[in-house]
Structures are given as C-alpha cells and as structure tokens.
Amino acid sequence: MRKKCLLWFRKDLRLTDHPALAKAIEEGYEILPVFLYEEGGDWPVGGASKWWLHYALESLSSSVSDAGGRLLMKEGGGDVRSSLEEIIEEHGIDLVYWCRCYEPEAIERDTVLKRELRDLGCEVKSFEGNVLNEPFSIESKSGGPYKVFTPYWKMCRTHEVRSLYEYDLSKVRWVMAEGGDALEDFDLLPRIDWDREFYAIWDARREVGERILSDLAGGKAMAYGEQRDLMGVEGTSRLGPYLAWGQLSPQEVWHRIVAENASEEVHSGYLRQLYWRDFSYHLMYHFPHTVSSPLREEWKLFAWKGDGEVVQAWQEGRTGIPIIDAAMRQLWQTGWMHNRARMLVACFLVKHLQQDWMYGARWFWDTLVDADLANNTMGWQWSAGCGADAAPYFRVFNPITQAEKFDSHGDYVRRYVPELAKLPMKYLNRPWEAPADVLENAGVELGKTYPEPIIDVAVGRQVALDAYQRFKEACAGER
Ligand SMILES: Cc1cc2nc3c(=O)[nH]c(=O)nc-3n(C[C@H](O)[C@H](O)[C@H](O)COP(=O)(O)OP(=O)(O)OC[C@H]3O[C@@H](n4cnc5c(N)ncnc54)[C@H](O)[C@@H]3O)c2cc1C
Structure with a gap:
C-alpha cells in the first residue's frame, strides 16, 4: 500500500513549483492537501490580508479540484497540533510535509510540532520556504x-x-478527505462593505x-x-x-x-x-526580536511619543500635508501604497510627528493587502533609523519637495485628496502658502474643507533632529 502524506499549506498557496509537493510526488505518496486557519499570535492576520487569504484559498482549492483532489480546510483554533493529530489519525497519515515559514512564532511552533508529530510515529519533513x-x-x-x-x-x-520544480499533477494520487470547515467559516471577509476602490483593483486568484x-x-x-x-x-x-x-x-x-x-x-x-x-x-x-523591537538595541532608549489623536489623524489622512494624506488614503481605499509613499509616511510619522514606528507597523499590517512581517519590519525600522542598513535618523524626507519631485504633475495627490484637485501645481502640496483668491477659486477652505497642517514641516524636521541629539547624548551617558 502507498504511504499517505499530509501536505500542509501555509504561506505557499500554489500547486506549481512547490518543493514539498514535488518531493511527495517524486516519492510516490498519496497526498492529502490541508490548510489550517490560525487566528491569534502576536501578528494575527490583518484585515486586508484576511480578504486576500479568502480568495487565495478559494483559488488554491479550485486548483486542487481541477487536479482531481480536494483541499481539506480546517479552523486551527489556535491549536494546530490537535487539528493535525486528528487528521493524521482519521486518515492514517504516515508523513507530514510542509514548506518552511521564517516568522519567529512559526519557527518556534514548527520546531515543537516536528518533535510531537514524530512522537506520534509520523515522519515529518520541512522544505525550503518562499x-x-x-x-x-x-x-x-x-x-x-x-x-x-x-x-x-x-x-x-x-x-x-x-x-523550477516540474511534475505532472494529473498523475498525483490524492487522499480524498470529506468534511473539514467551509471557507466561509473562517470569517475572513469584512462584515461591512468597504465601499472602496479596493475591490476593483485586486483579484487574488x-x-x-x-x-x-x-x-x-x-x-x-x-x-x-x-x-x-x-x-x-x-x-x-x-x-x-x-x-x-x-x-x-x-x-x-x-x-x-x-x-x-x-x-x-x-x-x-x-x-x-x-x-x-x-x-x-x-x-x-x-534577529527575530526585530518584529517588535529595534534591531539596534540602543534605540530602545529613544523617547517616542504616543499621541493617539496624532496617530489617528495620520491613519485617516487628515494631517494637512497633502502627499501624506494622499498616501494614507490610498492605503485605506486600496489596501496598497506606493513604495516611495510608504517611505514618506513612515518618515513623517516617526520623525516629524515623533510617534513610535510600531504604531505605523501595526496599521500597515492591518491595512496592507501585501502585509508581510519581514518586509514590513524592515521597512519600518529602515524608516525609523533603528534597523539594519537603515536611513540615518538625521536624514529627514521633506514630504513637500519629495511630492513635487515624484508626483510632479500632482496626479497622485489630486486623485486621493480630491478636495485639493483644483489647486494649481504651485500650491497643491503647500496649500497654506496659497493666496486667499487662489484657495477660493479652487474651493478650498483651510481648516474646513481640508485640515491645516498638523505640523510645520520645517519645525517637524528640527523637532526630529533635536530629539536625535538628545538620544545620542542619552546613549553616550549609558556607556
Ligand atoms: C514602511 C514600509 C513598510 C513596508 N511594508 C511592506 C509589507 O508589509 N509587505 C511588503 O511586501 N513590502 C513592504 N514594504 C516594501 C515595499 O514598499 C513593497 O514591497 C512594494 O511597495 C510592494 O509593491 P509592488 O508589489 O508593486 O512591488 P515591486 O516594486 O513591483 O517589487 C516587487 C516585489 O519585490 C519586493 N520588494 C520590493 N521593494 C521592496 C522593499 N523595499 N523591501 C522588501 N521587499 C521589496 C516585494 O515582494 C514586491 O512585491 C514596505 C516598505 C516600507 C518603506
């Protein structure tokens, strides 16, 4: 009788070029494809990623069906081990294969799981990840x-x-498992209609x-x-x-x-x-600690501020700095933000506004459709100046000149901050400098139709530099 291999899908939701699947096929096992949805942990799947995951799973499930199999999906309920044990027992599984994940929590869990599943008499192998x-x-x-x-x-x-791994899916002998949970039971889709550009842009298949x-x-x-x-x-x-x-x-x-x-x-x-x-x-x-604390240890001494109202204005695109607001609204409306805009809003939050980079990292995590713990952590620590190969803290992006350079026709700002759309280019990124008649002609009333700037950009830059000077002195005092 052929051995049965449980193929556990995690961050590898595809049937092509799949190292663990390739090996299971090569070895001639019957294959039971499984996905376990896990809630919880320090970085539970964010809102936009949940939406993505729903349709990515639908897509994987139909690829498995097209290949003649059935993807068994189960709510892991924070206890992946019990779910795996149940499946192993019910289907007489001999081996468990998966592709490696590199998030610190996943590594910790997988290390224990390997031992526990081996104790149950299963052969467990992990393969290169993504x-x-x-x-x-x-x-x-x-x-x-x-x-x-x-x-x-x-x-x-x-x-x-x-x-690339090449194999013939039509030759796979699948273990056809009944039951499991329906995709809808994972409750991944938002309950309210987001009413955003989001749906028009993305297709997770x-x-x-x-x-x-x-x-x-x-x-x-x-x-x-x-x-x-x-x-x-x-x-x-x-x-x-x-x-x-x-x-x-x-x-x-x-x-x-x-x-x-x-x-x-x-x-x-x-x-x-x-x-x-x-x-x-x-x-x-x-450096697994970096998902929640700075790579460069001395940065733990940095006195970040924690002002809820300021962070909320940033999140909602109400800072009164047009390029920052455009970017934050792009994120909210579309679940994505341009890389340069990510750098600008991150710099603005941590430097001009002096807010802890973790507020930004958490917000991105929840709203980005491409949220990725490794990339997000590196991006935020780079911006805050506390990570590897980071932008030096004293290099403070000027959001206005950056906007004028990288959105030189103003298309981006006009699109996401439509209340400023009629302003001429000269004032689009600095509406507070516009003469009254220019504002009036463009239908802009600062403080009413569009916020006054939350901070003067030049003052914000100096605030950041002063804070950095104090930080350097504090670090020197610690030595
Ligand atoms: C503060 C901040 C937070 C970020 N958070 C994330 C995140 O959660 N998830 C994420 O995937 N990227 C993140 N990035 C990196 C980068 O902004 C995005 O990868 C990129 O904008 C995604 O758009 P794209 O798919 O069109 O990328 P493209 O420019 O087409 O690049 C192709 C792929 O290369 C990788 N890539 C590109 N740029 C980078 C980069 N600077 N760092 C690491 N990988 C990169 C991504 O996987 C990307 O999809 C962040 C950057 C910053 C500054």
Whole structure:
C-alpha cells in the first residue's frame, strides 16, 4: 500500500513549483492537501490580508479540484497540533510535509510540532520556504548574517537561482478527505462593505498573478527602473500579495522575467527588489526580536511619543500635508501604497510627528493587502533609523519637495485628496502658502474643507533632529 502524506499549506498557496509537493510526488505518496486557519499570535492576520487569504484559498482549492483532489480546510483554533493529530489519525497519515515559514512564532511552533508529530510515529519533513535563498544559506565572508544590503546582494548573486520544480499533477494520487470547515467559516471577509476602490483593483486568484507576471516579463520590468519611484504612475508590479501568500514563488517570478530579458538593467532593477525581500527574511530569521523591537538595541532608549489623536489623524489622512494624506488614503481605499509613499509616511510619522514606528507597523499590517512581517519590519525600522542598513535618523524626507519631485504633475495627490484637485501645481502640496483668491477659486477652505497642517514641516524636521541629539547624548551617558 502507498504511504499517505499530509501536505500542509501555509504561506505557499500554489500547486506549481512547490518543493514539498514535488518531493511527495517524486516519492510516490498519496497526498492529502490541508490548510489550517490560525487566528491569534502576536501578528494575527490583518484585515486586508484576511480578504486576500479568502480568495487565495478559494483559488488554491479550485486548483486542487481541477487536479482531481480536494483541499481539506480546517479552523486551527489556535491549536494546530490537535487539528493535525486528528487528521493524521482519521486518515492514517504516515508523513507530514510542509514548506518552511521564517516568522519567529512559526519557527518556534514548527520546531515543537516536528518533535510531537514524530512522537506520534509520523515522519515529518520541512522544505525550503518562499524565498530565493533561505535566510541561513547566505553567510558573510566572516561567517554570520549580513546587516547591509549591497554586500548581501552581491553574495546572493554568486548563488544560482534554483530551477523550477516540474511534475505532472494529473498523475498525483490524492487522499480524498470529506468534511473539514467551509471557507466561509473562517470569517475572513469584512462584515461591512468597504465601499472602496479596493475591490476593483485586486483579484487574488493565482491566474491573475500569472497574468501580471506575464505583463511584467513582457516589458514592464524593463521600464521599472525609470518608473518605480513615480507615485502617480503604475510603474511597479503589485505582485506583493501573491508573493506574501506564496501564490507565486520568487523563483517563478525570477525565471519568467529572466527568460524574456536577462539584461543587467533588469537584474539591478526589478530582480534586485526580490533580493530586498529575501534580505528582510534574512534579517528576521537572524534577529527575530526585530518584529517588535529595534534591531539596534540602543534605540530602545529613544523617547517616542504616543499621541493617539496624532496617530489617528495620520491613519485617516487628515494631517494637512497633502502627499501624506494622499498616501494614507490610498492605503485605506486600496489596501496598497506606493513604495516611495510608504517611505514618506513612515518618515513623517516617526520623525516629524515623533510617534513610535510600531504604531505605523501595526496599521500597515492591518491595512496592507501585501502585509508581510519581514518586509514590513524592515521597512519600518529602515524608516525609523533603528534597523539594519537603515536611513540615518538625521536624514529627514521633506514630504513637500519629495511630492513635487515624484508626483510632479500632482496626479497622485489630486486623485486621493480630491478636495485639493483644483489647486494649481504651485500650491497643491503647500496649500497654506496659497493666496486667499487662489484657495477660493479652487474651493478650498483651510481648516474646513481640508485640515491645516498638523505640523510645520520645517519645525517637524528640527523637532526630529533635536530629539536625535538628545538620544545620542542619552546613549553616550549609558556607556
Ligand atoms: C514602511 C514600509 C513598510 C513596508 N511594508 C511592506 C509589507 O508589509 N509587505 C511588503 O511586501 N513590502 C513592504 N514594504 C516594501 C515595499 O514598499 C513593497 O514591497 C512594494 O511597495 C510592494 O509593491 P509592488 O508589489 O508593486 O512591488 P515591486 O516594486 O513591483 O517589487 C516587487 C516585489 O519585490 C519586493 N520588494 C520590493 N521593494 C521592496 C522593499 N523595499 N523591501 C522588501 N521587499 C521589496 C516585494 O515582494 C514586491 O512585491 C514596505 C516598505 C516600507 C518603506
């Protein structure tokens, strides 16, 4: 009789290029595909990601059906071990296979699970997760992890990207499990209608990710270097959520693009970004505390403020700084924000407004459709100046000049802050400088139709620099 293998899907919601599935097929096992939904933990799935997960699971489930199987879904209820044990017992499972996750909580849980399931008599194997290079497979020349991206990337480029796993799904012998929970029981969809642009933009089916990848490989990847910083242009791929849930493997993305265009421009443009993603996993794996505290320990001494009203104005796009408000509203309406805008709003929150980066990280986590613990942690610590290869704290982005440079026609601000749309470009990003008649002609009444700035940008910059000076002195005093 063939052995039965439970294939546990987690952040690898696809049937193609799947290391654990490939191995189970190669070894000739009968395969029972399982997904367990887990609530809870320090970083429970955020609101926008839940929406994504619902449709990503629907998509995976129908791919499994098309291949002749059935995806068994269960509410893990915070106790994954019992759910797995039940399934193992009910279906006479011999082996459990999964692809590795690198979040600290997942590593801790999986380590214990491996032991416990082996004690039950199951063979347990884990396989590479959703990265180009596993976090522990890249070492600096002196041994140990990298903390700076460029040398990390250079080292990665000496490692070949593995080729894709190929197998014939029509030959798979599936274990057909009845029962489980219905997708709707996970309660992933919002109860209220979000009434946002969100629904029009996103489609979480894997085949849509494939289509986006196709366009990217077909040309967009070439223009990426020139367009990626322009906030009003769709110059980036928006593949983030497909990568975050492993609906596309980074190898699939890499090979598809390289097959069309292997120029150095593409390697140091789009493909380099995939290594930024890997780098964030490298950091999270080697410095697991960073998901909730600064990588550079001394930053625990930094006296962040915690002003609920200020944070709320930032979240709701009511700071009175047009580019910041445009970005925060883009996030709320679409579940996504342009990378440059992410850097600007993060800098504004932690530097001008002096609020703890964790408020921002939590808000992004809940509202981003591509929320990813490794990338989010690195992005926020980079912005706050307390992480690896971080922007130095004293480098404070000026949101106004940044907007004038990277949204030079004002398309982005006009789109997301329509109450300012009629202002001429000269005043769009600084409405408080506009003469009364210009405001009147544009239908803008500061303090009424659009807020007064929450802070003078120049004052905010000085506040940040002064705080940094005090921090440096405090650090020196500690030594
Ligand atoms: C404060 C802050 C928070 C962030 N939070 C997240 C997050 O939760 N999830 C997330 O995926 N990215 C995050 N990023 C990184 C980056 O902004 C997004 O990956 C990117 O904007 C997603 O859009 P895209 O899919 O069109 O990316 P593209 O520009 O098309 O890039 C392709 C892929 O490469 C990876 N990538 C690109 N830029 C980066 C980067 N700077 N760091 C790490 N990976 C990158 C992503 O997986 C992305 O999908 C954050 C950045 C900042 C500054």
